[in-house]
Amino acid sequence: MKEKPVLRVTSKLLIPPIMLFALYVQFHGDFGPGGGFQAGVIFASAFILYALIFGVDVARRIVPAWVSRAGLSIGVLLYAGTGVAALFGGGNFLDYSVLAHDALHGQHLGINVIEFGVGTTVAAAMVTIFFTFASQSPHDPEDLRDEDDDADFDDDFDDDLDDLIASRTMSQGLSQAGGAGGREAR
Amino acid sequence: MSMAGTSFSLAEHLPALQVVIPLMAAPVAVLIRRNTPAWSLAAVITWICLAIAITLLNRVLDTGTISYALGGWAAPWGIEYRIDRIGAFMLVIVSAIGAVVVPYARASVAREISPDRQYLFYAMYLLCLAGLLGIAITGDAFNLFVFLEISSLSSYVLISLARDRRSLTAAYRYLIMGTIGATFYIIGVGLMYMMTGTLNMADLAQRIPAIAETRTVLVALGFLVVGISLKLALFPLHAWLPNAYAFAPSAVTVFLASTATKIAIYVLLRVLFTIFGKADVIHVEDIGAVLMVLAVVAMFVASTVAIFQDNVKRLLAFSSVAQVGYIILGISLVSQTGVAAGIIHVFNHALMKGALFMAVGCVFLRTGSMSVSAFAGLGRRMPVTMAAFVVGGLSLIGVPATVGFVSKWYLIQAALEAGLWPLAVLILLSSLLAVIYVWKVVEVAYFQEPPSFRHDLREAPLSMTVPMWLLAGGCIYFGLDAETTFGIAHDAAGSLLGVLP
Numbered sequence: 124m125k126e127k128p129v130l131r132v133t134s135k136l137l138i139p140p141i142m143l144f145a146l147y148v149q150f151h152g153d154f155g156p157g158g159g160f161q162a163g164v165i166f167a168s169a170f171i172l173y174a175l176i177f178g179v180d181v182a183r184r185i186v187p188a189w190v191s192r193a194g195l196s197i198g199v200l201l202y203a204g205t206g207v208a209a210l211f212g213g214g215n216f217l218d219y220s221v222l223a224h225d226a227l228h229g230q231h232l233g234i235n236v237i238e239f240g241v242g243t244t245v246a247a248a249m250v251t252i253f254f255t256f257a258s259q260s261p262h263d264p265e266d267l268r269d270e271d272d273d274a275d276f277d278d279d280f281d282d283d284l285d286d287l288i289a290s291r292t293m294s295q296g297l298s299q300a301g302g303a304g305g306r307e308a309r
Numbered sequence: 310m311s312m313a314g315t316s317f318s319l320a321e322h323l324p325a326l327q328v329v330i331p332l333m334a335a336p337v338a339v340l341i342r343r344n345t346p347a348w349s350l351a352a353v354i355t356w357i358c359l360a361i362a363i364t365l366l367n368r369v370l371d372t373g374t375i376s377y378a379l380g381g382w383a384a385p386w387g388i389e390y391r392i393d394r395i396g397a398f399m400l401v402i403v404s405a406i407g408a409v410v411v412p413y414a415r416a417s418v419a420r421e422i423s424p425d426r427q428y429l430f431y432a433m434y435l436l437c438l439a440g441l442l443g444i445a446i447t448g449d450a451f452n453l454f455v456f457l458e459i460s461s462l463s464s465y466v467l468i469s470l471a472r473d474r475r476s477l478t479a480a481y482r483y484l485i486m487g488t489i490g491a492t493f494y495i496i497g498v499g500l501m502y503m504m505t506g507t508l509n510m511a512d513l514a515q516r517i518p519a520i521a522e523t524r525t526v527l528v529a530l531g532f533l534v535v536g537i538s539l540k541l542a543l544f545p546l547h548a549w550l551p552n553a554y555a556f557a558p559s560a561v562t563v564f565l566a567s568t569a570t571k572i573a574i575y576v577l578l579r580v581l582f583t584i585f586g587k588a589d590v591i592h593v594e595d596i597g598a599v600l601m602v603l604a605v606v607a608m609f610v611a612s613t614v615a616i617f618q619d620n621v622k623r624l625l626a627f628s629s630v631a632q633v634g635y636i637i638l639g640i641s642l643v644s645q646t647g648v649a650a651g652i653i654h655v656f657n658h659a660l661m662k663g664a665l666f667m668a669v670g671c672v673f674l675r676t677g678s679m680s681v682s683a684f685a686g687l688g689r690r691m692p693v694t695m696a697a698f699v700v701g702g703l704s705l706i707g708v709p710a711t712v713g714f715v716s717k718w719y720l721i722q723a724a725l726e727a728g729l730w731p732l733a734v735l736i737l738l739s740s741l742l743a744v745i746y747v748w749k750v751v752e753v754a755y756f757q758e759p760p761s762f763r764h765d766l767r768e769a770p771l772s773m774t775v776p777m778w779l780l781a782g783g784c785i786y787f788g789l790d791a792e793t794t795f796g797i798a799h800d801a802a803g804s805l806l807g808v809l810p
Binding site: 192193195196197199200203204206207209210214215216217218219220 | 322325326329332333335336337339340342377378379380381
């Protein structure tokens with residue numbers, strides 16, 4: 124990717140604001156539009172952009188499989204754990220009012236923790252889905268790597284990138300579907 | 310957080326814990342990532358679930374319906390968990406099967422699922438259990454959809470875990486059909502919400518009669534019944550079921566066959582009798598008549614198709630479609646005896662199909678095949694397994710002293726009560742078809758010599774035969790003593806129909 128300075132620099136500039144915006148959507152969710160789901164998707168899009176520009180293997184080094192897997196689980200546990208904490212506080216399941224010294228604070232705290240759980244799981248799920256599709260090869264894993272290197276990176280058209288993404292995801296999606304159909308027919 | 314000095318009583322929160330415990334255990338199993346600890350976790354959690362379910366059933370029988378407000382928000386606005394007789398009975402059925410399958414799954418899963426995915430099986434299994442229990446416990450029509458999705462999505466994954474690659478297409482087809490079913494359900498709920506402004510089932514029941522004749526509510530009813538019928542595999546919407554059951558790992562087949570379609574039948578009962586009960590749509594709109602015809606066709610067509618199957622799992626899957634027919638037939642009679650017969654057959658069929666699929670799983674463990682010919686000589690080589698198969702098979706036919714007889718007895722009684730004696734004849738005739746397909750397997754097992762090159766065939770391990778005989782023994786025990794189960798089913802039918810409080 125050394126040949127594409129514009130893309131590299133732009134994405135490096137963009138990724139931090141994307142993450143910051145995700146956090147804004149996350150924690151401003153109880154006053155304005157937003158919340159855990161949207162924030163999770165935006166946060167994950169930062170990693171997906173990074174993977175598109177710098178390659179899936181490099182991105183996987185930043186978010187290894189165990190990190191996304193742990194994120195998936197911990198988000199759910201945060202959500203349900205908040206509910207159980209409310210039980211120990213003397214309320215019903217998910218009754219946030221008992222989580223703090225007064226009901227209003229409790230409601231704030233509860234909804235924020237829960238939405239953070241949602242955000243964690245959604246972000247991890249988006250990253251996992253992307254990596255699962257992106258790192259699957261229809262043929263030999265070797266073939267895909269060659270394809271990456273030989274693809275027309277010489278010219279600087281951004282369209283190329285779009286094509287590459289489209290072709291890779293589409294071709295893999297289609298070949299998967301075709302494979303499934305083939306099995307059915309047999 | 311003020312932990313100290315508060316009144317936390319475990320008993321009071323059992324309705325929430327029933328769902329939350331398996332729901333939280335699932336991500337923990339993913340985090341553990343080791344097969345044996347994940348299995349141990351699943352075993353402990355499922356037996357805790359069973360204990361909670363039995364406690365809740367006893368409490369419902371003693372003191373009546375339990376209501377639990379999630380988050381402390383009162384009923385029509387918040388999500389209400391509402392456990393009445395039928396709900397508590399379903400909780401016990403689902404969690405009992407859930408608890409019995411886990412010990413069985415250990416050896417079976419080790420054989421049928423690749424080692425790096427076994428912990429995922431237990432995670433998905435716990436998630437599926439949480440979803441199924443949630444469906445039975447919730448009193449909120451939309452919350453029910455959420456749990457329906459949780460259980461369905463995890464069951465698609467469970468089916469696709471098998472090594473046999475045909476399980477992928479089977480799971481994919483189930484995913485498409487199941488999603489259509491769930492979508493139809495949510496469209497129906499959306500239309501009802503449009504007309505009433507509420508999602509709480511009890512509240513819906515109050516508001517529906519006044520607007521029952523509007524086009525919107527009738528369309529909602531249509532979407533609901535068709536969507537749920539897809540999920541419960543009512544003929545002719547059963548096409549997803551045979552392959553999904555046949556190619557799933559054995560433990561998954563046992564679990565799904567005994568719980569997933571049963572819980573969908575419960576949802577149908579809820580919609581027809583709880584939500585639309587006061588509007589009496591099942592009579593006014595002739596839904597009962599339609600269901601009755603489809604049920605009878607299912608009993609005959611699916612049983613006939615089952616006779617011609619070579620894959621024993623597929624054979625039993627088609628027999629499941631036929632058995633769903635018996636259950637729906639009972640419900641379509643809309644009498645207390647009829648609905649009770651349907652409900653008791655939900656329980657009985659869970660027992661017998663569980664035992665039968667477990668037996669097939671044991672055979673697959675040893676022979677590596679599910680075709681009828683693989684059963685040759687197993688009557689001598691695997692006597693314990695085949696004896697359980699015979700007990701389950703006799704129950705399917707409806708021989709006295711098995712649970713199948715109890716179901717058919719009450720079903721015929723309900724048909725005669727309604728003055729429909731031809732139905733009683735049809736029930737008896739379709740039982741003869743069951744004789745043929747059960748005999749087909751039993752004959753090969755007991756009257757054919759085992760192939761000479763398979764002299765190493767031996768009995769399945771105790772970890773599989775004991776759970777199998779728990780269910781097979783249940784087939785006999787509840788066949789001899791049907792007082793308790795029928796009592797609960799009869800009262801549950803009474804409260805569904807509004808005869809009892």
